[in-house]
Amino acid sequence: MLINTVVFLPLVAGLVLLMVPRSAAAVLKGIALSGSVLTFLFSLAFLTLGINSRAEFSVPWISGTWIAAYHVRVDALSVFFVLLTTLLSALCVWAAFSYTDANRLRGYLFLILAFETTLLGLFTAADLLLFYIYWDLMLIPVFLLLAGFTNSPQARRAAWYYLIYNGAGGLILLLGVIALVSQTRTFELLGVQLPHLGAGFEWWIFAAFALAFLIKTPAFPFHSWMPPTYTHSPPPVVALVAGVQSKAGLYALLAFALPLFPHAAHAWAPALLLIGVISLIYGALVALGQRDMKTLVAFSSLSHLGLVWLALFAFDITSVSAGILMLVSHGLIAGLLFLLMGFIEERVGTRDLMQFGGLALRAPRLQALMLIATMAALGLPGLSGFAGEFLILIGTWQTQPAFTAVALLTVVLSAAYMLVLFQHSMHGPLRLPKGDAALPLELRPRELALVAPLIVAIFFLGIWPGWLNDRTPTSIPALDLATSDHSAAALVLPVKQP
Amino acid sequence: MMTIQSVSIAWPALLPIVILAAGGLLVMLVDLVSRNASRAVLYGIGIVSCIAAFASMLPLYGQSITTLNGAYAADRYSWTIDALLLMTLAITFLLSSLRRADDGGSPGSYAALLIFCTIGGMVMAGANNLIIIFLGIEQLSLALYVLAGTGYPRPASQEASLKYVLLGSLASGFLIYGSALLYGSAGSVALSALAKPAAALAPLFVAGFALFIVGIAFKLALSPFHTWTPDVYEGSPLAVTAYMSVAVKVATFAVLARVVYVVFGHDSAALAPIWVLAVFSMLVGNLGALRQRNLKRLLAFSSIAQAGYIVVALAGVQPSGLSAMLFYLVAYAFTNLGAFAVIALLGDGDEAYADLDAFRGLFFRRPWPAAAMALFVFSLAGIPATAGFYGKILLLQQALSAGVWGITLAVALVVGTLISFYAYGKIVWMMYAYVEGEAPQAPGNSLASWIAIGAGAVGTLLFGILPQVFYATQPFLSAAAK
Numbered sequence A: 001m002l003i004n005t006v007v008f009l010p011l012v013a014g015l016v017l018l019m020v021p022r023s024a025a026a027v028l029k030g031i032a033l034s035g036s037v038l039t040f041l042f043s044l045a046f047l048t049l050g051i052n053s054r055a056e057f058s059v060p061w062i063s064g065t066w067i068a069a070y071h072v073r074v075d076a077l078s079v080f081f082v083l084l085t086t087l088l089s090a091l092c093v094w095a096a097f098s099y100t101d102a103n104r105l106r107g108y109l110f111l112i113l114a115f116e117t118t119l120l121g122l123f124t125a126a127d128l129l130l131f132y133i134y135w136d137l138m139l140i141p142v143f144l145l146l147a148g149f150t151n152s153p154q155a156r157r158a159a160w161y162y163l164i165y166n167g168a169g170g171l172i173l174l175l176g177v178i179a180l181v182s183q184t185r186t187f188e189l190l191g192v193q194l195p196h197l198g199a200g201f202e203w204w205i206f207a208a209f210a211l212a213f214l215i216k217t218p219a220f221p222f223h224s225w226m227p228p229t230y231t232h233s234p235p236p237v238v239a240l241v242a243g244v245q246s247k248a249g250l251y252a253l254l255a256f257a258l259p260l261f262p263h264a265a266h267a268w269a270p271a272l273l274l275i276g277v278i279s280l281i282y283g284a285l286v287a288l289g290q291r292d293m294k295t296l297v298a299f300s301s302l303s304h305l306g307l308v309w310l311a312l313f314a315f316d317i318t319s320v321s322a323g324i325l326m327l328v329s330h331g332l333i334a335g336l337l338f339l340l341m342g343f344i345e346e347r348v349g350t351r352d353l354m355q356f357g358g359l360a361l362r363a364p365r366l367q368a369l370m371l372i373a374t375m376a377a378l379g380l381p382g383l384s385g386f387a388g389e390f391l392i393l394i395g396t397w398q399t400q401p402a403f404t405a406v407a408l409l410t411v412v413l414s415a416a417y418m419l420v421l422f423q424h425s426m427h428g429p430l431r432l433p434k435g436d437a438a439l440p441l442e443l444r445p446r447e448l449a450l451v452a453p454l455i456v457a458i459f460f461l462g463i464w465p466g467w468l469n470d471r472t473p474t475s476i477p478a479l480d481l482a483t484s485d486h487s488a489a490a491l492v493l494p495v496k497q498p
Numbered sequence B: 001m002m003t004i005q006s007v008s009i010a011w012p013a014l015l016p017i018v019i020l021a022a023g024g025l026l027v028m029l030v031d032l033v034s035r036n037a038s039r040a041v042l043y044g045i046g047i048v049s050c051i052a053a054f055a056s057m058l059p060l061y062g063q064s065i066t067t068l069n070g071a072y073a074a075d076r077y078s079w080t081i082d083a084l085l086l087m088t089l090a091i092t093f094l095l096s097s098l099r100r101a102d103d104g105g106s107p108g109s110y111a112a113l114l115i116f117c118t119i120g121g122m123v124m125a126g127a128n129n130l131i132i133i134f135l136g137i138e139q140l141s142l143a144l145y146v147l148a149g150t151g152y153p154r155p156a157s158q159e160a161s162l163k164y165v166l167l168g169s170l171a172s173g174f175l176i177y178g179s180a181l182l183y184g185s186a187g188s189v190a191l192s193a194l195a196k197p198a199a200a201l202a203p204l205f206v207a208g209f210a211l212f213i214v215g216i217a218f219k220l221a222l223s224p225f226h227t228w229t230p231d232v233y234e235g236s237p238l239a240v241t242a243y244m245s246v247a248v249k250v251a252t253f254a255v256l257a258r259v260v261y262v263v264f265g266h267d268s269a270a271l272a273p274i275w276v277l278a279v280f281s282m283l284v285g286n287l288g289a290l291r292q293r294n295l296k297r298l299l300a301f302s303s304i305a306q307a308g309y310i311v312v313a314l315a316g317v318q319p320s321g322l323s324a325m326l327f328y329l330v331a332y333a334f335t336n337l338g339a340f341a342v343i344a345l346l347g348d349g350d351e352a353y354a355d356l357d358a359f360r361g362l363f364f365r366r367p368w369p370a371a372a373m374a375l376f377v378f379s380l381a382g383i384p385a386t387a388g389f390y391g392k393i394l395l396l397q398q399a400l401s402a403g404v405w406g407i408t409l410a411v412a413l414v415v416g417t418l419i420s421f422y423a424y425g426k427i428v429w430m431m432y433a434y435v436e437g438e439a440p441q442a443p444g445n446s447l448a449s450w451i452a453i454g455a456g457a458v459g460t461l462l463f464g465i466l467p468q469v470f471y472a473t474q475p476f477l478s479a480a481a482k
Helices: A002-019 A025-048 A078-098 A105-124 A128-137 A139-148 A153-184 A199-216 A226-232 A235-243 A245-260 A262-288 A293-313 A317-348 A364-378 A384-399 A401-407 A409-426 A445-463 A477-483 B011-033 B039-060 B076-096 B107-126 B130-148 B155-186 B191-200 B203-220 B229-235 B238-264 B269-290 B295-312 B321-346 B367-381 B387-400 B403-432 B447-465
Strands: A055-062 A068-074 B065-067 B072-074
Touching: A002 A025, A002 A055, A002 A068, A002 A078, A002 A105, A025 A078, A025 A105, A068 A078, A068 A105, A068 A128, A078 A105, A078 A235, A078 A245, A078 A317, A078 A445, A105 A128, A105 A139, A105 A235, A105 A245, A128 A139, A128 A153, A128 A245, A139 A153, A139 A226, A139 A235, A139 B403, A153 A199, A153 A226, A153 B387, A153 B403, A199 A245, A199 A262, A226 A235, A226 A293, A235 A245, A235 A293, A235 A317, A245 A262, A245 A293, A245 A317, A262 A293, A262 A401, A262 A409, A293 A317, A293 A364, A293 A384, A293 A401, A293 A409, A317 A364, A317 A384, A317 A445, A364 A384, A364 A409, A364 A445, A384 A401, A384 A445, A401 A409, B011 B039, B011 B065, B011 B072, B011 B076, B011 B107, B039 B076, B039 B107, B072 B076, B072 B107, B076 B107, B076 B238, B076 B321, B076 B447, B107 B130, B107 B238, B130 B155, B130 B238, B155 B191, B155 B203, B155 B229, B191 B203, B191 B238, B203 B238, B203 B269, B229 B238, B229 B295, B238 B269, B238 B295, B238 B321, B269 B295, B269 B403, B295 B321, B295 B387, B295 B403, B321 B367, B321 B387, B321 B447, B367 B387, B367 B403, B367 B447, B387 B403, B387 B447
Parallel strands: none
Antiparallel strands: A055 A068, B065 B072
8 A cells, every 4th residue: 555655645746736726836835845755755664675575556457358457566676766756756846846937837746746656656567557557658747848838949849759759669668568468468477487478479579678668768779859858858857857767668677578588688688788888888979079068968868878778788697786776876866967957057047068167166065066966977986876887897797898898988988078067067267148147156055955865865875885786686587597597488477367 | 923021120129219219300390399499408308318218228238139130130239339329429419509509500400310310320330231231321421411511601511511422422332332242242131141252252242342341431431531531520510520520430330340240250351451441541540630730620630540440459350359349439439529528618619619729728728628638639649547548459459469460550550659649749739838829718618518528538537547347348249140
């Protein structure tokens, strides 16, 4: 039941918002924030779960044509994604308070809360149908947030990019899911090892899953929707999209695709490793050339998540669990960066790194936070980015030395573009295109408090990565295949015939 | 010397049709006697006869009766279709009762024609031989030709009526010619008698079936026989368009599926043209919808695409195909009627509110109608948690277990759906985005359209979230019909 509370509390808070008149801004904000903070507090309870235990809730839902259940669970894998979502969402709801159009604030908060519910639903779904429903529903709030709550033509165009690309990914996934379920006759496929489906069939289904995940993450060459979406979304929205939604594909790979199709995963590994490495290098190089700070960080995400693709398909136990650490850490860092850049843009009225700079002189605290964020992103030891990156490279070196050697370039490149971002925005002579805005340049206490939890988490994971690493699952059938000869094919799926 | 066979009639099976016919006659009588009978009275009689007809269906549920010497079957299949048709009729009456709804100045004949249309549809639902099929289709079509023109004196409405008559009669010509050849191939008009020439793919049968399919494709607006659809939908009065978009599809698909299942019963090379038509429809319908600025035209193209989707249910002629098709028809009926009801609500039935511009920023002026419209649009696009989504995955399941044709259909369905995201998304976009320009006030708030919207929304959500409820009424063809 706790799971359902956590998943639906944000949506319920959002629906309550819709009952409140638009003019009562303070009440709206109060309800939205308390809803999302309560969700976070409830979700902390999942930390008491041990590595081999899980919280679960299941009721039968559909039978006949096929079997599906309303089946949710939180286990050692999903708990971190759930916590990342609840934490970041609460902060994003708070950050959304600075939205200026009073007439639309209610809808804005509602959509962010609805988005949180779809994300939480996605990470807790144990039934493939339920998972798919959330996967597709995620499109709607982000599309509407981009279309209706930003006021630039580019942002509205970005909404269509987002919808069409991710819609395509969703439909490809749907084809894969339905083709699979036409064989298994059940959507209850979490943690199930299928009897060998036939190499060709498994190969195609995995391809459909992987393609959908590549688009959602995104990875090169399926990333065209990402730069416009990240650049033009309002800061709280992009913090959630980059921080949490971009993890959906990789999470689903770990939770569903790798356990279900270990053989096909191995067959596809070379292609996906290549995609990972290209994303990593390409993202970093393109990031180096950006003037728009949000686009720069968008491409850095492409690069960082490319490393995670590499980590997962190296099929090394160290790299896979470090990949999970990296995902969580990237969620925190990307969320922090986009929120901070939102603060900066509010103050200087531009995202163009050539047009503003030297903020450190007047805003030392803002500078300190930007420093932490950029250092974490470039992988400074002691911060969470380092732990993930380092462990991944150690792991992948064992099985994929060639790809790892290329991937090592990222250490240099990420330092380069992150320093560009930091120096141009903070150092040098003070440049303010709009003159002195009404806002003081220095961060206000609300803004400091808003990002503080992220800073704490980044330090915590940087200093004690083992806290997370020891809690992540160490057994995924695809990995077992790599290390031993025992084949998942021997296990037979318990199929209930209608 | 001709002998006339005595015909045994199972009256209970025909009772719904009889009640509805009586209702239609009563409407005409009341209209005749009191020249100034108000819409409320006339449409009220219409709705009451819908309810009465539905009540008379209740004892038939789950039964399987064949009557009129096997010409008409009342089974769970036709039961579901009939229920949908009656719901559509009742909602059409609600939408016709709005203050500014067009009825050609003569509500009496308008109401009677709607009722007789529906009788045609119900005859089609149970039709088990070629003659009854043709009778049903003509009954439905003739009344609709007139209804399309009740927007008089709007020129678009006259144009719609004329176009519909000309192309519709052409289609009927194909249909009757095809039926004649089919009769020739089997020596009987009974559908079950056609199974033998169908299995042998006799040349006469193939020629007849091809012509028959052309006629049906016209009625269903399957591409490339769809060209009349946008103009007729746009020109007809709003409520008639709503009725047409649902009732004609539902009844004609009832005929098509019964023919396919009774005559073939399994996949056959003779069905390949239908799959090709479906692929065309999914692509042409969705591409055509992209550029439309008028919602009636947009929904016309959408209905072309949706007809293509529904054909996918029959892919491979698998046993579960019928229930997949019926599920999608149910989803489509609730969704489409709901969407038209929102348009009708905004301007109290005023045609001008079918323009996309009327929806500009609607969410911030009228949040509830906008939210309802978004729900219906999402369902048409197949976004999860709506009936349209579950319908679509049932279709995909049929397609993905039906060999190469099935996979082709599945891919076309997915590509079509992706294109439709833009077409449907545009409506949502209009309602939510910051778009420059003035929008007409949307003052309408009539109870009748809210009831229609409510019915649509409940159906869309119920069958989307708890699709299991549908299987409580899972239909099948009567044993006798097979």
